Amino acid sequence: MFLFLSRVNHVKIAIFNVITVMESSSAQSTYFIPKQECQPASSNMASSSKRQTRSNLIKQQAVKIKLETDVNELLEEKVKVKKARKKVVVSMEDNVTKEPIMPENWETVLKNIQIMRAKKDAPVDLMGAEKCADAENSQEVKRFQVLVSLMLSSQTKDQITFAAMEKLRKHGLGVENIINTDEEVIAKLIHPVGFWKKKASYIKKTASILAEHYNSDIPETVEELCKLPGVGQKMAVLTVNIGWDKTVGIGVDTHVHRIANRLGWTRQPTKTPESTQKELEDWLPRSLWNEVNVLLVGFGQQHCTPVKPHCGTCLNRDLCPVGKSHVNR
Numbered sequence: 001m002f003l004f005l006s007r008v009n010h011v012k013i014a015i016f017n018v019i020t021v022m023e024s025s026s027a028q029s030t031y032f033i034p035k036q037e038c039q040p041a042s043s044n045m046a047s048s049s050k051r052q053t054r055s056n057l058i059k060q061q062a063v064k065i066k067l068e069t070d071v072n073e074l075l076e077e078k079v080k081v082k083k084a085r086k087k088v089v090v091s092m093e094d095n096v097t098k099e100p101i102m103p104e105n106w107e108t109v110l111k112n113i114q115i116m117r118a119k120k121d122a123p124v125d126l127m128g129a130e131k132c133a134d135a136e137n138s139q140e141v142k143r144f145q146v147l148v149s150l151m152l153s154s155q156t157k158d159q160i161t162f163a164a165m166e167k168l169r170k171h172g173l174g175v176e177n178i179i180n181t182d183e184e185v186i187a188k189l190i191h192p193v194g195f196w197k198k199k200a201s202y203i204k205k206t207a208s209i210l211a212e213h214y215n216s217d218i219p220e221t222v223e224e225l226c227k228l229p230g231v232g233q234k235m236a237v238l239t240v241n242i243g244w245d246k247t248v249g250i251g252v253d254t255h256v257h258r259i260a261n262r263l264g265w266t267r268q269p270t271k272t273p274e275s276t277q278k279e280l281e282d283w284l285p286r287s288l289w290n291e292v293n294v295l296l297v298g299f300g301q302q303h304c305t306p307v308k309p310h311c312g313t314c315l316n317r318d319l320c321p322v323g324k325s326h327v328n329r
C-alpha cells in the first residue's frame with residue numbers, strides 16, 4: 001500500500017512538471033502532433049526553429065503516452081489492492097462465523113445423560129433401527145432392512161415401526177421379494193405407520209432402483225441415499241452409520257434437535273434438524289457422533305420430553321438453561 005501511494009505521488013509530480021513545461025512553451029504546445037507543414041521554408045533559421053518545435057511536440061507526446069500508461073497501471077494496481085483487501089476481510093469474517101463453540105460444561109452434561117440412560121430401556125434401545133434387521137441375513141439384506149426401517153420411522157413411534165418391520169420380515173424383506181410384491185400388499189403390511197400408503201410406494205420404487213443400479217445393495221453415501229424416494233438427510237446419515245458401520249454424520253431427529261437447543265448446544269437457536277446437525281458437528285468430537293443419536297433420542301423419549309420435560313429429576317437441571325428456569329419458577 002505504501003509503495004502504491006509513493007508511486008501515485010511520483011506520477012503526480014511528473015505530470016505537474018510536464019504540464020508546467022508545456023504551458024511555458026508556445027500556445028501551440030497542445031497534446032497532438034501537428035500536420036505536415038505545406039509551405040517551403042523561407043530561411044534556414046526559420047526551418048531549424050520549426051524542426052525544433054516539432055521535435056519538442058513529439059517528445060511531449062511521448063511523455064504524455066508514457067504518463068497515461070503509468071496512470072492506467074496504477075489504477076489497475078489500485079483495483080487489485082482493493083480486491084485483495086476485500087478478500088482478507090471476507091476470510092476474517094468466515095473465521096469468525098465458523099469458529100466452533102464448545103458449550104460450557106458439555107462433558108458434564110453428556111455424562112449426566114449417560115447416567116440417566118444407563119438402563120438402556122428406552123423404546124429406541126429396544127426397537128430402534130439397529131434392532132429391526134434380521135441378524136442372520138446377509139450384509140446386503142441387513143442393510144436394506146435398516147434402510148426400510150428408517151423409512152418407516154419418520155413420523156412414527158418406534159413401537160409401530162418395529163411391529164411393521166416384524167410383519168415385513170415375516171413376509172420376506174429383501175430387494176427381490178419386495179419387487180415381486182404388490183404395492184397394496186406392502187401397504188397392508190406396514191399399516192398403521194405414518195403415511196403408510198406413500199411409504200409403500202417409496203419402498204417398492206427403492207427396491208427397483210437398488211436392483212437396477214446397486215446390485216441389490218444400498219448406496220454407500222449420504223448424497224446417493226438422499227436421491228432415493230422418501231429418503232431424507234437424517235435417514236441417510238443413520239443408514240450409512242448403521243448399515244455400513246461408518247461415521248459420516250450425526251443423525252438429528254426431532255428429539256436431538258429439541259434437546260440440543262434446550263441445552264444451548266447451538267450458537268443460536270436453530271430452526272431445522274439440518275442446521276442443528278451442522279452446529280453439533282462443528283464442535284462435538286467425532287468419536288461421539290454415533291452414540292449421541294441414540295443417547296439423546298432415548299433421553300427425549302424418557303426424560304426431556306417434548307411437553308413437560310422432567311426437569312425436577314434431571315441431573316442437568318442446574319446446568320441446562322431450560323432446567324434452571326423451570327426449577328426457579
Ligand code: SF4
Nearest residue numbers: 304311314320322323
Ligand atoms: S433440565 Fe429439563 S430441559 Fe434441561 S435437559 Fe433436563 S429435562 Fe431437558
